[in-house]
Amino acid sequence: MLRESVDGLKWLAETQSDAMVLTSSGTGAMEAAISNTISPGDRVLSLVCGVFSERWAKLASAFGAEVERLKVEPGKAVTAEQVRAHLEKSTTKFHAVTITHNETSTGVLNDVQQIGQAVRQHGALSIVDAVTSFGATELPIDKWQLDVVVSGSQKALMLPPGLGVIFFGPKAWEAKSKCKTHSFYFDLNKYKKSLQEDTTPFTPNVSLIAGLQASIKMMKEEGKEAIFARHLRMRESLRSGLRAMGLELFVNDDCASPSITSILPPADLSVDKIRKTLKDRYRIIVADGQEELKGKIFRIGHMGYVFDRDILMTLASLEAALTELGHDCRANEAVKAAAALLSSTSR
């Protein structure tokens, strides 16, 4: 089961890097990324555009790194140009740059391919959080030459939470060999060695590895390109329906996430009321904004096991909920707009 799962993860990431499965949350995989590559005092640049990209900075700091932040406004992406400029003006070299592929707290997809190139040219390790992007959009690790990529079981891999995933490339192993950080549970040397015997160093979450084997099989049947296209279709149809409803989207089209969409509530309604009505009436749970965005946006996830009908259901329910709350949803055009887009797309 483990062997098939690991091979499947490598297939999905188009990589020869080592893929390892950890019994942990996605944050555990992030800790594995940092604790195997960063020594106290190492300079780390964290690209921050929301809660999860800020987590990289906190994590690296906790392990003694000297962290610098390149921060953009929530709802915006960090661009490769900004990264390049920041790295070029720096007088001393950065050991690593942390990147958040899909910033779940805002619904922004960062251009990891271009950013990764800038990081590589600077000579730093690229450490990528792909928790909510891996499996939802392309992330060809070898082609994009990324060093460390982490993800978790509960997003586009379609499983319950409880497994972390980490890809660790040659430059990362080289960094590991010089790394002075204490670690034991997340020591990747142990996982690599155990994997040679198709096992893990510590009792793993067996149920979820069985699940991963099954979800990889489903993904192979659907096909990588078809999965990624489906996520784009989810994004486009949802956004078109939301706009038809007269709602304002938090993120511009050019960096909108294929796996989660943030929406501003209408001026006359609170996020709390919208969330409560959707949950009580329609059993649909949408997320609040996090930290500074709490109450300012709500977020609809559409990663993994999500299909055309779910978008239609969500739009129809949201429209009904807003109408019930007294908001004028124009001519109830949301479902129609989304359905038109869905019907016109080949799959």
Added chain:
Amino acid sequence: MLRESVDGLKWLAETQSDAMVLTSSGTGAMEAAISNTISPGDRVLSLVCGVFSERWAKLASAFGAEVERLKVEPGKAVTAEQVRAHLEKSTTKFHAVTITHNETSTGVLNDVQQIGQAVRQHGALSIVDAVTSFGATELPIDKWQLDVVVSGSQKALMLPPGLGVIFFGPKAWEAKSKCKTHSFYFDLNKYKKSLQEDTTPFTPNVSLIAGLQASIKMMKEEGKEAIFARHLRMRESLRSGLRAMGLELFVNDDCASPSITSILPPADLSVDKIRKTLKDRYRIIVADGQEELKGKIFRIGHMGYVFDRDILMTLASLEAALTELGHDCRANEAVKAAAALLSSTSR
């Protein structure tokens, strides 16, 4: 679910210490124990009587502790007298002592109550691995004044693997406040804070927390004392049956584990052959010895969801397997001996 689970864990451990649930293997909970209490250079005494107690020593070393081992032969328990003598002869104080309640690799139960007392008198923190003892035998943390106790979901808590459990007492929190070790994912301050809002700092293994809530409910229905008595009954009936079969037990009665029993193979049969026949013929998986004991013993687990009928089934199957392999099992007295013991015990 989390609140009920955590309260249930405290009920089972008879403690006012903080109980926290981690999404990790049991070893992750061990890492949490060390990384929240031990700073590089701290002196740690590890009581070693097998593979899992040795893991404490390795883990503490990985975090920079200066580790000393008090080592006994596999199959023997570490006694409180040995610990007391070792601590007394030491010229400098130990910061912490690691203890393995039930050494799973040999099937030995160490006297944590007495050892804990010796450790407390020395002024060191007691850090206890209770992965395969918690829920199988009494472990009243407050009465025994233990500082840190860890366990996992997949043993006497009757769940699949994937959750770690940690109990953290006042002296441990005091040590934590002075601890200089880097940690983020296992930083217990975060778990304690989140628990005040009935949540966890990172997406937890939701399915297993639902499971823990259910298993705690089952345990409350059966009753603590009844559960511990059942484990003793499993141990006694199994041992009596094995002896009736003419097999030699690896561990003396005075420190035999209530949750796992190690057996020497008859001189004419290999552990491999016995394990293979049990698995192929009877779908019963018994464990090999680990490391230096590989091929020298086999181990029958009887923790958690194990009842009288399972002991009878296992003895009957083992007897049939040995007979099939050409070994003379005397007068097939094993089941009879065990059944007699089981029938005569009140529950």
